[in-house]
Amino acid sequence: MAHSMAAHPDRLLPAEPGVRDIARSLYNLVEGLPIISPHGHVDAAVIEQNLPFPDPAALLVTPDHYVTRLIHAGGVPMDQLGLGETATGSRQVWRNFCAAWPDFEGTASGYWIRQEFEHVFGLHDEPTAENADRIFDAISAKLSEPGFRPRQLFKEFNIEVLATTDDPLDSLDSHAALAADPAFAGRVLPTFRPDPYVNIAHPEWQDNVERLIGVGASGASGYAGYISALESRRRHFVENGAVSADHGVRTPATLKLDAADAERLFERARAGKASLADREAFEAHMMYQMARMSVEDGLVMTIHPGSYRNHHGPTFEAFGADTGHDIPFAVNYTEAIRPLLQDFGTAKDFHLVLFTLDETVFSRELAPLAGFYPSVYIGAPWWFLDAPDAMLRFRAAVTETAGFSRTSGFIDDTRAFCSIPARHDTSRRIESSFLARLVAEHRISEERARELIVDIVDASPRRVFKL
Template identity: 45%
Template sequence: MPQTLSLHPDRLFPADPDTRAVARRLYAEIKDLPIVSPHGHTDPSWFAQNEPWKNPAQLLITPDHYVFRMLYSQGVALEDLGVPRADGGPVETDPRTIWRRFAERYHLFRGTPSRIWHDWVYAEVFGLDVRLSAETADQYYDVIDGALKTDAFRPRALFERYNIEVIATTESPLDDLRDHRTIRDSRWSGKVITAYRPDPVMDPDFEGFHANLARFGELTGEDVSTWTGYLAAHRKRRAFFAEHGATSTDHGHPTAFTADLSQAEAAALYQRVAAGTVSPADAELFRGQMLTEMARMSLDDGLVMQIHPGSFRNHNGTVFARFGRDKGADIPTRTEYVSALKPLLDAVGSEPGLTIILFTLDETAYSRELAPLAGHYPALRLGPPWWFHDSPEGMRRFREQITETAGFYNTVGFNDDTRAFLSIPARHDVARRIDTGFLARLVVEHRIEEDEAHQLSRALTYDLVKAAYRL
């Protein structure tokens, strides 16, 4: 007999009745505020073409590394989930079969944020009232598949239905941004902007780096064999991205290391990098120098800078060779910030007109390093719990460890950082519930007054993200 699926109205709120009552009041005032999604990896072609998703598997399984990394860990081959192979080799193409494999193993997600997000989507978006299981797999598939064939479930309609005010995608500097032009030229009211992610031409260890450099030069008309030409190419592409709505850059480096070499030293380093004779030490030095160069450019053009360090990308070499990047095999590493960021902060950290948003996958750095840094330097803000810590527990740990030193106003609200479109409203709802629960605890402990908590709940939901990302 299928089990009932229902979303409890008090889910994620504190268990203590007095605290829960305050959380309810706070949440009621902010739950319907517009969604501002300033950083993520949704596909802009969804909104440019506004074509229906083909089937439930394409919408909810195949693009979501949170889903297939868990299934892979339990022995399910990525081919069996329809994940495309780098060599174009055979993979499962029957979406109902993929869906059944997922449904049979849905119990694996118990206690995870993925379970929270998916249950929200099933109940709130598709109106399902029984739990997903092997027994209900076909019922789910038929309901979702039928809905996706209607205009009400096209990307733009869902964007409007869930009150998304703005969403930022993330593109390579080699992207022509044609989808963003299509969106703009369509005169649709939805706001979809891009963000400048220069890793393919800034990280000497990025696959195809030298071919990417050549293409970078072709796109910009600059001589990227020289240091000055290379920097000029970045300035041109940043301006091009800004013309297409970008208000931010994003940098996914292995570490938070920065450098501030003389221009002669930087030029000599770049010659080694461009020639392909770079050592691992030089590659790290170049990435560090470029973070400082990007910060200086942000002073000039106003783009907000995001640094997402500390992931050992593509840790599973077999998966990387077979399927390419971003297939659930990125693993957090220990990340040091105090010494690593000092060259950059010496150069620009006291600039109040600059915003650098720091993220971490190393929670041990919250209270020891990140909160004290953001609690001092005018240029620094702390990004929300990211990736592996985008969870109820991760959000609570973040607030508990950083608030005493950095406060609330040196943070930037919430961003979902997702590739799975329908998880956006689900994730934002989780963040709103956890933040109001945290604020409610401060109220009942008589650390802030309830009127202050109402102001803060709106700030954490809406005001801070708009201000930080200059939206």
């Protein structure tokens, strides 16, 4: 086609002309604002080393489990998507993706990829089985251009802050190099992610704990050394610019144990004798400890629960984690988070950002919690919910109880660097659309909506993540 739908200036704005006009005027206020990305999964080394991106399939298909999962659901084996030891070549992976393109109609992934084709790669045609090789070659040519390196795109995308997600024992050398480079104007901030050191069920937990104590405990041992090492590594992250600690827990359960009980659970786990109940209690206790540490060191605490990781055992065994079969389940925040909030919910300068994959939680639990506790903020729609209609449902669900000031600002949470501007633009259009409806219904003034859209897009993430 001559012109992609991704080029339409009113994409995602309301269909009713009067409301669309209001939304367009609001969007115009924020379209050019810098991108603030306080939580994501791009590797800092990609920016620091500034190497060319790989081929189109390795960039846009294989690492994106939003994409591979849906193609796989249509019957394409995972190794035909570039995964596993017997993976097929990139050009065939791309052909499989293009042949499956009709399956992406109506999905958030389809929308983002269209935006990338149009606004990042300058491609206007829809992918098909027939034009797969031509598009592959066109993108490959673009990837080879000197101006298409990560640092150049970082500037072109107008990214001001990009947070990564990092192992507690990471040296953070790439972050330090970027911070010290006078030629690089952006901020690439590490994020402390201790899941493999806190979750006893993690297959490498025992080895991870021994390495952690060896590196960060300053000679202490046992549970006391473990806690001391976590505190030490958090300080290392703060010294290297970190503003938050992220926790990808199974549930939002929290539990306050005395030191003796915690030590007994810890030693039982080190000996390989922890029961399921032990594992759940210890992880819940460590969420309480992480909140205590955040109160002390100032790192914003973000919690991402409610995903049944690696749902299909055979796929996990053959292809590993993050390959498209993490499935959401219902969570209970009100009771689960209460032990933590009893002690830290009103602590000075503590920020706790709560995410969910369970939409029912937004209005029933998260909005009321954020509407009382000064520490609690509602995390933006995440993962399966970071889609246009789900974003609108989120705003409708939380705003009447918690208002606009108690939400985090948009979180792209992505590994796909080239999709970052598309995702942030989507959020800005959806927020403009929601506010425009309130203006059209005479629920807020247009003047106030103009203030709110700037606050939502720019001030909220700065405020919530202490930027």
